[in-house]
Structures are given as structure tokens and as C-alpha cells.
Amino acid sequence: MLVLLAIIAGVGGGLLTNLFDEHALLFAEQPAEAHHVLVSQEFRLVDKQGVVRATLAMSAEGPGLVLYDSSGRPHALFTLTGQQETPVLSLMDGQGKHRATMAIKTNGEPYLSLRDNRGRNRIALLVDHAGEAAMTIYDGSGRERAILGNTDLTRIRRTGFIEQKALPALILLDKSGQVLWRAP
Secondary structure: OHHHHHHHHHHHHHHHHHHHHHHHHHHHOOOOOOOOOOOOOEEEEEOOOOOEEEEEEEOOOOEEEEEEOOOOOEEEEEEEEOOOOEEEEEEEOOOOOEEEEEEEOOOOOEEEEEEOOOOOEEEEEEEOOOOOEEEEEEOOOOOEEEEEEEEOHHHOOOOOOOOOOOEEEEEEEOOOOOEEEEEO
């Protein structure tokens, strides 16, 4: 009888322990309260191998988000820069060179730049403060060679032209910046 009572007590105790453990696990899985705040100057997101894949950080320039490939090389940067905290999005190649940049300039003008593998501007798109659009094509040395759009020729370097208003135009420039051809 004593042995039978010990077996029943053991089985019953085991069942009660499992019952309490299940409730404890359910309690542990409840989500944390949403009002908790984590404050830091830098956050790092790492993959399973411990390689940093993203950073969100404050620098002297302002806040920035950088995305890295699996080798730890940066490929994308989004930041606010300068005293006016203008936004900049830059995409980089496998060597970390900035190849495409989209920004809002300090005067509020949107700007898009595509660069070659040496980091030189090759194509730039701009909408100025008056809403006029222009595209500039640069040669391998970084000199303006063609401009398409509403362009104020007084803003073009080295042309020698004096015009006071923006005109829809196509302008081709030589190596020294002199106008080879233009329409109108």
C-alpha cells in the first residue's frame, strides 16, 4: 500500500509540475511593454556570423544609416549632413566608391549624380529653386560637355555667354568649356 501511495504521489507531483511549467512558459512569452526606450549613439545589426550588416549612428555631421554586404563593405548610405541637415542617399560599388548620389542641396534643390569608377561626376540632374530642370553630362576629366534643359548660361563655367534668363536648350561644350553648338 505504501509503495502504491508513493507511485501515485510521484506521478501526481510530476503532472502538477508540468502544469505549472506550461503556465510559466506561457507567461514568459508575453511581449514586452511598448513604452520602453533604448537610447544609444550607435546601433549595429549583425548576421549569424557576427559580420556587421547595418549601422545606425550619430556622427559629428548628423544621423546616418549604412548598409554593408556580407564581406563588411558599405553599399548604401542615408544621412542628414551639414548645419541645415540636408538629406543624402548614396549608393556605392563593391569597392565602397560612391557611384550614385541623390540629395537635397542646402538651397532646397533636388540633385542626382552618377559617377564613374574613379568617383568623377558623369551625369547630373538638377531641379533649381524656380522649378527649372537641367541635365549635365561630364567627360572623364569632370568637365561639363553637354547640358540639356532650362539652363541659365551665366551659370555655366567658362562659356563667356551673358544671358539673363533660363532657356530650354541643348548646349555642347568643348574641353575648354567653350560652346561648340547650341539650340536655340
